Amino acid sequence: MTGPPTPPSILSGSVPRHVAIIMDGNGRWAADRGLPRYEGHRAGMKAVRQAVEGAVEAGVSILTLFAFSTENWQRPEEEVMALMTLLKLYAEKEREDLCQRGVAVRVLGNLDRMDAETLNAVQAIETATREGDRLLLNLMISYSGREELLRVMRKVAERVSRGELSPEAIDEAEVERHLYTQGLPDPDLLVRTSGEFRISNFLLWQLAYTEIHISPVLWPNFTRDDLFEAIRDYQRRERRFGRVSSAPV
Ligand code: IPE
Ligand code: IPE
Ligand code: MG
Numbered sequence: 001m002t003g004p005p006t007p008p009s010i011l012s013g014s015v016p017r018h019v020a021i022i023m024d025g026n027g028r029w030a031a032d033r034g035l036p037r038y039e040g041h042r043a044g045m046k047a048v049r050q051a052v053e054g055a056v057e058a059g060v061s062i063l064t065l066f067a068f069s070t071e072n073w074q075r076p077e078e079e080v081m082a083l084m085t086l087l088k089l090y091a092e093k094e095r096e097d098l099c100q101r102g103v104a105v106r107v108l109g110n111l112d113r114m115d116a117e118t119l120n121a122v123q124a125i126e127t128a129t130r131e132g133d134r135l136l137l138n139l140m141i142s143y144s145g146r147e148e149l150l151r152v153m154r155k156v157a158e159r160v161s162r163g164e165l166s167p168e169a170i171d172e173a174e175v176e177r178h179l180y181t182q183g184l185p186d187p188d189l190l191v192r193t194s195g196e197f198r199i200s201n202f203l204l205w206q207l208a209y210t211e212i213h214i215s216p217v218l219w220p221n222f223t224r225d226d227l228f229e230a231i232r233d234y235q236r237r238e239r240r241f242g243r244v245s246s247a248p249v
Contacts, residue, residue: 009232010231019062019227019230020064020210021051025193027040040220051224054225065139070143084114102134104137138181145199146204176205186209187203187210189211192213194216195216213233
């Protein structure tokens with residue numbers, strides 16, 4: 001169960017508390033090998049394992065993985081079905097191992113469109129891993145940032161129309177209360193693989209001041225060392241949050 005030791009260079013700097021990853025490049029990985037896209041997604045599961053193990057080793061508290069976007073429902077039915085089947089397999093196969101590693105899994109997104117079998121499997125992994133206290137693993141499925149914000153707007157509007165809240169009292173805390181990530185700190189670091197410089201409708205509210213690391217690696221090739229590289233890159237950044245530099249000039 002124990003892998004190679006975490007590079008001391010990471011442990012000496014500040015480790016991001018919350019890391020989010022846009023796992024991209026499965027299709028291109030498969031195309032490079034003349035394989036169907038589905039094989040790329042299958043190979044991507046190995047990289048999920050690497051990212052989870054790396055996050056635990058590095059001392060990250062929250063790992064949020066973008067696994068399937070609202071827009072991804074528009075892919076060919078065959079690919080959507082393959083992705084749902086893989087999610088079900090992941091939830092069934094990894095349950096025990098994740099429990100042992102102290103990982104608590106949560107599946108966040110609009111799950112209305114998910115088939116009953118996959119939904120059962122993800123609910124079972126959430127229940128089984130509930131006690132995990134080393135890493136919170138958020139799997140964002142059927143998720144989009146704009147849809148999340150619309151959902152927030154509806155909930156806030158309902159409170160206003162019930163007379164529980166005045167429009168002037170709507171503040172950031174009220175919005176955050178209704179996000180899927182409610183109660184969690186914003187990501188410190190966002191990693192996107194496959195060299196794409198896009199947010200693709202991920203965590204639009206939460207990424208306001210997140211540091212971004214673009215990795216050229218296609219997701220199925222992503223290893224814990226690539227995660228450590230992203231963390232080292234993060235450690236070289238100066239986070240100013242709109243203020244002036246605290247470092248001497
Ligand atoms: C990421 O890989 C996985 C999902 C979006 C579900 P892609 O399937 O987007 O792979 P590319 O971008 O086509 O290479
Ligand atoms: C973003 O990747 C969504 C996930 C990783 C789940 P996409 O491949 O769907 O995004 P675009 O189309 O390149 O923006
Ligand atoms: Mg893609």
